[in-house]
Amino acid sequence: MKNSKHPPSEEEGFIRRMNALDDGESLPPEEVRSLARQSGIDLAKSLAVALSQVQEAKKDLLKEQLDNARRERALAAEQLNAPRRKRSKAENLAVISHLTAMRPAGASAHAFHRNFETATDDDIASLAAELESLAGEEKK
Amino acid sequence: MAKLTREQLETLEAELPAIWENLAAWSESIMRSKRWIRGNIAPHGRQAGDLLQHGLTLVLSGKRTWPPSLSVLDLLIGTMKSDAWSWATGLGNREAGIDDTSADQRLGADDNRPVSTSPEGDTLSRDCFVKLRDRCIEHTSGDPDAEALVMAVLDGHETPAAVAAATGLTTAQISNAKRRLLRKMSEDQLLEEARS
Numbered sequence: 001m002k003n004s005k006h007p008p009s010e011e012e013g014f015i016r017r018m019n020a021l022d023d024g025e026s027l028p029p030e031e032v033r034s035l036a037r038q039s040g041i042d043l044a045k046s047l048a049v050a051l052s053q054v055q056e057a058k059k060d061l062l063k064e065q066l067d068n069a070r071r072e073r074a075l076a077a078e079q080l081n082a083p084r085r086k087r088s089k090a091e092n093l094a095v096i097s098h099l100t101a102m103r104p105a106g107a108s109a110h111a112f113h114r115n116f117e118t119a120t121d122d123d124i125a126s127l128a129a130e131l132e133s134l135a136g137e138e139k140k
Numbered sequence: 141m142a143k144l145t146r147e148q149l150e151t152l153e154a155e156l157p158a159i160w161e162n163l164a165a166w167s168e169s170i171m172r173s174k175r176w177i178r179g180n181i182a183p184h185g186r187q188a189g190d191l192l193q194h195g196l197t198l199v200l201s202g203k204r205t206w207p208p209s210l211s212v213l214d215l216l217i218g219t220m221k222s223d224a225w226s227w228a229t230g231l232g233n234r235e236a237g238i239d240d241t242s243a244d245q246r247l248g249a250d251d252n253r254p255v256s257t258s259p260e261g262d263t264l265s266r267d268c269f270v271k272l273r274d275r276c277i278e279h280t281s282g283d284p285d286a287e288a289l290v291m292a293v294l295d296g297h298e299t300p301a302a303v304a305a306a307t308g309l310t311t312a313q314i315s316n317a318k319r320r321l322l323r324k325m326s327e328d329q330l331l332e333e334a335r336s
Contacts, residue, residue: 011269015177015229017298018276021318022173023221024300032165039168039188046189047160050196054153057200061146 079133089121092128099131143202152199155212166217167192174228176325177272178264179333181228191227195219230263272325279324285309285317 008016027035036043087095096116116124144152167188174181186194195216198204204219225231264272280287288307297303300311307314 009266009269011266011273012231013296014273014276014294015269017293017296018318018322019174019177019225020298021293021300021303021314022322025173025315027162027166027169031169032162035165035168036161039164041164041167041189041192043161043164046164046192047157049193050156050160051153053196053200054149054156057144058146058149058153061143061149 079136080129087125087128089124092121092124093117095128096124096131099128099135102135142205144200144206148206152212159213159216162213163192163216163220164188167195167220170217170220170224172326173322174224175329176322177225177228177329179326179329181224186227191220191224192216195223198223275325275328276321279321279328283317283320285313286321289314289317289321 116127119127171181171188171191195204198219199206199215204215204222206215210218276290280290288309289303292303292306295306297306300314303309303314304311309317
């Protein structure tokens with residue numbers, strides 16, 4: 001049950017307000033030890049249980065973060081390993097030139113400024129694929 | 141439902157040992173403080189330790205939002221108070237927004253039954269609330285401060301400051317009158333439940 005589906009009746013509203021008034025009370029520090037004893041709670045044992053619950057929650061959180069990172073990495077790897085279109089070196093250079101021109105000034109691949117045309121066909125094809133992948137990411 | 145961040149979990153881990161005794165005391169105090177609504181507030185015979193444990197579970201599961209300004213102690217006390225209200229009435233706490241699936245059944249009650257319906261965490265019916273309110277009014281007899289307090293709450297006031305402004309009483313007088321009144325109500329509830 002998530003809260004009440006109906007607005008509270010007048011009487012329920014009154015009891016809620018009495019409860020709110022009661023909830024505002026503080027606990028005198030001198031009563032803490034006595035009340036804790038009367039609660040029947042084994043302080044050491046229950047604290048150990050509580051701390052192990054927190055540890056468990058930390059482990060769950062870490063596992064969740066790792067799972068998310070693994071999923072993202074797998075997705076990125078899948079995109080990078082997608083079969084590349086067979087293109088000639090000239091076509092790949094044209095693709096790189098086109099995609100680099102679309103990027104904001106200063107965001108161009110540094111390699112492109114270092115006489116990149118002389119790199120191997122595989123490196124050029126790889127850069128073209130990465131730039132295409134990045135362009136695809138930016139469009140999302 | 142927002143799960144706790146790593147920083148929040150580390151804060152909990154670091155602070156719990158120092159405040160655990162305080163929290164145990166609060167759990168007992170809160171269990172007692174709701175007896176005016178239902179003598180045996182906890183479903184299935186749960187005790188103060190269960191309230192504390194359940195409060196921590198609600199926080200860890202993200203069912204209880206943790207505002208950044210709230211200390212661990214205040215967060216868990218607030219959660220236990222909301223939880224105890226839910227246990228006692230079977231109603232979720234509108235302010236806290238806690239999702240309590242343990243009580244989703246509305247039961248009726250006739251005038252011959254005690255205000256509490258059963259210790260199973262079921263929801264108090266409207267008749268029960270009417271009976272509680274009437275009992276509150278009855279118990280103010282011979283206690284002018286308690287009478288003024290109840291009148292102010294009937295008029296819609298719910299904070300000590302607002303009640304003080306409406307009645308002309310000091311907050312200490314209000315606190316004492318409220319304690320006297322709720323003690324009588326609790327005794328009534330426990331007696332009735334013992335008889336039934």
